[in-house]
Amino acid sequence: MSRLTADQRYLWNEGTDYQCYTWMGAQTTPTGTWFRVWAPNADAVAVMGDFNDWSSEAHPMRDAGGGLWEVHIRSAQPGARYKYRLNANGEALDRTDPFAFALEPPAENTYEGIASIIVDLDDYTWADTDWMADRSGPDSLNEPISIYELHLGSWRHQAPGESYSYRDIAEPLAEYVTEMGYTHIELMPVAEHPYYGSWGYQTLGYYAPTFRYGSPQDFMHFVDTMHQHGIGVLMDWVPAHFATDPQGLTYFDGTHLFAYDDPQMRHHPDWGTYVFDYGRNGVRNFLIGNALFWLDYYHIDGLRVDAVASMLYRDYSRGTNWTPNEHGGRENLEAIRLLRDTNTQVYKHFPDAITIAEESTAFPGVTKPVDHGGLGFLYKWNMGWMNDTLEYIEKEPIHRKYHHGDFTWTLSWAFSEQFMLPFSHDEVVHGKESMWGKMPGDDWQKAANLRVLYTHQYGHPGKVLSFMGNEFGQHHEWNHDESIEWHLQDKPLHAGIQQWVADLNALYRSRPALWNDDRDSFQWIHYGDREQSVLSYLRRHDDQVLVFVLNMTPVARTDYRVGLPHAGMWTERLNSDADVYGGSGVGNAGRVKATENPYLGQPASASIVVPPLGALILSPKDQADCDATPKTPAG
Structure with missing residues (x-):
């Protein structure tokens, strides 16, 4: 040099x-x-x-x-x-x-x-050659993606208040994620941040993994270990704002070099941070280069871009205190250009990577290619699905029939973008309660509600993401200063939820019908049974079919007729009410016989028992034989 x-x-x-x-x-x-x-x-x-x-x-x-x-x-x-x-x-x-x-x-x-x-980033020998050669990038649209989101400092503690290092956490985390059947992990921001309570979203050192868990080479070892276990590593990236600490980018050379000169646009009202001036060429180099840097030096498989909505609109959370763009509009034209250019450069230099937008508005074309007028992301978080689904499931079952449409209408836009379905950290903090705490009823009903909710997450079109602790029904809101509540694994109801999620992941990964999300992959069987709060739909791919039946009340539905694509024997592939999951053991003895009796547009039908607050996943018997032994009540 x-x-x-x-x-x-x-x-x-x-x-x-x-x-x-x-x-x-x-x-x-x-x-x-x-x-x-x-x-x-x-x-x-x-x-x-x-x-x-x-x-x-x-x-x-x-x-x-x-x-x-x-x-x-x-x-x-x-x-x-x-x-x-x-x-x-x-x-x-x-x-x-x-x-x-x-x-x-x-x-x-x-x-x-x-x-x-000073760090020599070439001072590490990678052992993930096979992974890097085979990872999918945009081809993941036709592959299963089930993501385990986590905060490194609070996943598990070695001692009270003592987080694992990058190296110490790598093997146990990889083993756990493998055991649970997730395909990827997503790390909350690891770039250096002064305030631990910001969880990394108020970044100071954009090119430095935080010192809290070790050195840059230690973080490389962490990613390397995940790859050697066949686990993809996604990372939250935060170009929407930066920390105001004087040692960082703030007033860097005696001017607001990295932030807007305009004081109305400089401060982010939600987080008390500064906003990048996306139109300044040096800032563009800094940010786009930073996205490529993590993919290059640290072999990160993809970036989930935080707070995209706040970048797209100049009036975001600002009331009347904002400055219009050069055309008098509210769109942030420089930020839009930066996002498009970032995605263009990512896929140019790392065509096997993925980018994901956390975007909560109806901005058009978030996952549309840049050369077709879109922002160029591969995936977008489906925040509308998350909000409407949780609003529905939090209601007492007796009231759900009056809000049936909140649960079903999400399919009206399910194919408008390439979506991910998130139950992320944002849903279990700041007084929103844990996923367990959101559920109505006693402990048994809370667990049953979670099992049926998670079933719908895997049955609905879109890739899957869930935050640590959700998979076993953590009681309390997530606290970044504490480890998640691993002791709950010893309680049958929570162990049952955890096993249910692992079995859902196993079925999801084995069935293209669940992750090939073209418009023909989903079909309602019956979405209008609001009186009994039962829904049924099918997922299909080529000749493969899975039928989901969800009962959103604690009343078992006996002699319930469901339409099916063909007559013959069907296997109760999974039943969330099975004893092994902490359920009450109500079901169909593992099999259902469909006759040539058309029903609700389907050429065949069967009379079944739908368990209370339960989910059934049915498959034709000849397709079930290739799977592991189903978890279903014996009678």
Whole structure:
């Protein structure tokens, strides 16, 4: 590596140097370290560190043009701490490196005075070659995706209040995720963040995995371990806003370099953070480069982009305090361009990766290709499905017949985007109660409600995502300072929910009918039985068929007629009311006989027992034989 080239300077100034992470920041070489920083409004910049006794005069940086500064320091080696001293408008400003690959732990819980750390990111030998060669990217649209979302610091503690490190958590987490049948994990943000209670969403060091769980190489080991177990790793990425701590990006070179100059647009009203100026070329390089960086150096399989809705609209949560775009509208045109360009570059450089939008509005074409006018994401969280489904299931069963449409009408837009169905961390915090706490009734009814709810999540079109603790019915809201409630696994009702989720995952992964989400894959059998609060639908792919029957009340429905695609013997593939799941053991003895008696548009039908607050999944007997032994009541 040598001095900045004319091509690098040109691409940076143009806002199209998306591999800037390979030469910005502190880049190690056999002869020392090159330092480069963007500070166009500084009068002078110097590097201070362990290697020069923190002198602000020993290593002044050269103005390389385009607002970029650089210097090569032979004595600066991996592991050394450093900062930039910027002189601007007569003021001396000490800053961490925006491109730092690691930041030191703060002293006494304050980030004031922290330093960046020189890291050689090539100092790790990966063992996931097979995984990287075979991962699916956009082909995952035709594959099962069941995601386990987690917060690394509170999944499991080694001792009270003591989180696992990246290395220590890797193997037990991989084993658990494999046992439960999930295909991917999704990590809440791991980029460096000063306030632990922000869960990583108020980012300070965009290029640095947080020190809390170990080093950059430790995080590489974590991802590597997941891949060697056949588990994809998705990561939350937060370009919507950044932390205001003075050591970071705030007022970086004596100006609001990374944020909007416009004070009405600079502050994010929801989180007290700053908003990036997405139209500034240096910011574009920084953010798009950051997305590619995690996919490149850390082998991340995909990015879930946080708070996309807040990026798309200039008036988001602002009331009347916002500035229109150049055409007088509310759309944030620069942010829209940045999202499109980010997706374009991700799929250009990493065609086997995926991007996911957390987007809660009706903005059109979130998962439509960029060259067809869309934003270019592969998936979008179906927030409407989540909200309406939870609003329905939280009601007492006696009242559900009056709100039947809240549960069924989500199919009217189920194919308008390429959706994921999330029960995420956002649904179990801030007074919303845990998934267990949302359910009405006594403990038995809460568990039964969760089992039937999760069944519908797997039966409804869309990929699946659930937050840690949901899978066994955690009692309390998630608390980032505590481990999730693993002791509940010893209680039969909670162990039953956990086993139900594992069996749903196993069935889901084995049946293309559940994850090939074209319009013909779903068909209602009967959605109008509001009086009994029973729903039935089928999922199909080629000759494969699964029939779902859901009873949303605690009253068993005996001699209940359900339409079926053909006559013959059907297997009760899964029954959520089976004893092994903590149910009451009501069912059909594992099989159902359909006769050539047309019913509700289906050519055949059967009279069945639908268990209380129960879900049945039926399959033709000849298709059931290829699966594991079904979990169903004996009689």
